[in-house]
Amino acid sequence: MSQVWVNGQPDVNVNPLDRGLTYGDGLFATMRVSQGKILFLAAHLDRLTQGAFRLGINWLPSNALKLQLSSLAQANPNACIKLLITRGAGGRGYGVDFSRDNLALSPQKHVSSVSCEASSHLPKVCEIVSVSAVPAQYAIWQQQGICLALSDIKLGKQAKLAGIKHCNRLEQVLIKSASLPKGAQDWLVLDCDDNIVESSMANLFFVIDKTIMTPRISFAGVAGMMREQVIYQLLNLGYKVEVSDLHYDMLNKAQHVFLTNSLFGLIDVLAIGNRQFSRTPLTSTVREQLSLTL
Secondary structure (H helix, E strand, O other): OOOEEEOOEEOOOOOOOEHHHHOOOEEEEEEEEEOOEEOOHHHHHHHHHHHHHHHOOOOOOOHHHHHHHHHHHHHOOOOEEEEEEEOOEOOOOOOOOHHHHHHHOOOOOOOOOOOOOOEOOEOOOEEEEEEEOOOOHHHHHHHHOEEEEEOOOOEOOOOOOOEOOEOOOHHHHHHHHOOOOOOOOEEEEEEOOOEEEEEOOOEEEEEEOOEEEEEOOOOOOEOOHHHHHHHHHHHHOOOEEEEEOOEHHHHHHOOEEEEEEOOOEEEEEEEEOOEEOOOOHHHHHHHHHOOOOO
């Protein structure tokens, strides 16, 4: 069975003029399937819808797309499903007539053409769905925790893109291209003002005294779906949660650190560079309550 579908069709190539390919003009979500269901599917689709709106891409998840995602989850009961949305195929140049683009498609209409081709010189939104295995090391990371090293590549600031999981991921590509120090599994990433933003693939939480803090994603980074779910759960448990700017020096005050993303849920951070942290039972508690254990 094919593992990639373009606009609902298997074994179809993406148009080489697709703006997602030529300019990174799109966004995506990586979703975990557990026991035949996509975890937090509604939250994933809501975040994609909000991101598409901010980028001026006229897209809403159709019933046909939701049915496809549900069918793939049932056929792949413990897997990773990625949904990528692009503005579609366009001509040469960066420019898009946003007002005409917003009128080009009915928000409720599912794009069902075989390829991502422009119609009447207007981009037609392209949906690309793929299925892959959840990385095997994530279960080990849940059990044992991981260590981070500080990346020397810093994220640029752009408020209009901050929070969106858009297709322009060259900063992350450069970060991941460097060899990690021995004993480290991922990178800690700062912005150009030395504020903590995220790891290369996850959001961060810090436990300082009785407060749980997570970096503000106002100028750089991805506001992950799992970050949002964990914040809600922590508040329900009665914890004080603060979203604020966190300078790198703040690490000296933290007792516990943990990471969140949609595939591995929550994992403890044992060390960042030479700074060590103890594990907190909070991660396993929230994991169990949100059914995130691998």
